[in-house]
Amino acid sequence: MLVPLRCRCGQAQGCVDLVPRSSMHVMCYCDDCRAFVHALGRSDVLDGFGGSELLVTTPSTLKLSSGLDGLRCLRLSEQGMLRWYWSCCNTPLANTTAKAGVPFVSIHRAFIHLDVSDVLGPMKRVQARFAIGSPPPGAERSQSLATVATIMCFLLVERLRGGHKPNPLFTGGRPAVAPRVLSPTERDALREMK
Numbered sequence: 001m002l003v004p005l006r007c008r009c010g011q012a013q014g015c016v017d018l019v020p021r022s023s024m025h026v027m028c029y030c031d032d033c034r035a036f037v038h039a040l041g042r043s044d045v046l047d048g049f050g051g052s053e054l055l056v057t058t059p060s061t062l063k064l065s066s067g068l069d070g071l072r073c074l075r076l077s078e079q080g081m082l083r084w085y086w087s088c089c090n091t092p093l094a095n096t097t098a099k100a101g102v103p104f105v106s107i108h109r110a111f112i113h114l115d116v117s118d119v120l121g122p123m124k125r126v127q128a129r130f131a132i133g134s135p136p137p138g139a140e141r142s143q144s145l146a147t148v149a150t151i152m153c154f155l156l157v158e159r160l161r162g163g164h165k166p167n168p169l170f171t172g173g174r175p176a177v178a179p180r181v182l183s184p185t186e187r188d189a190l191r192e193m194k
Contacts (some may be wrong), residue, residue, distance in 0.1 A: 007091035012067025035190035053109035058163030098172035103158035
């Protein structure tokens with residue numbers, strides 16, 4: 001099932017080929033996901049508990065068709081995840097590891113223009129210890145052993161299937177655009193925002 005992707009202003013577009021067995025629907029309450037959204041000035045895309053809704057899938061399913069000149073990357077630290085967004089309207093795009101060979105991309109709900117819950121089923125709520133206020137029922141304080149096992153199996157299977165390539169966010173094994181790395185002071189200030 002092809003799911004359309006579009007930034008808030010419409011300049012950046014693409015699609016993701018949604019395969020339920022190779023995807024996971026997640027709400028992440030971690031302070032890094034929230035800091036990223038605050039860095040973009042887009043707290044409007046967080047849920048009431050400060051969570052970021054993400055579609056976890058493989059880079060090979062992601063296609064970007066327009067607006068590539070507005071693609072930007074942010075890192076909260078030298079060793080942090082790569083957090084991608086569109087500079088035209090500061091729409092968060094996705095999170096990836098720093099290595100092109102990892103079959104993982106978590107696409108931000110703000111870039112998805114279709115309700116994916118019907119396709120993916122129930123959402124996993126993780127990192128609730130960072131939630132604003134009391135976390136919603138069923139949220140995992142960190143990540144349960146079952147969630148970690150699911151992610152590890154997903155990464156192993158998709159690596160064997162070749163789900164790590166092509167990766168539209170990397171060129172020649174390197175990020176398609178150089179990431180801007182926040183200073184510890186900048187990152188800490190963003191983490192304190194609610």
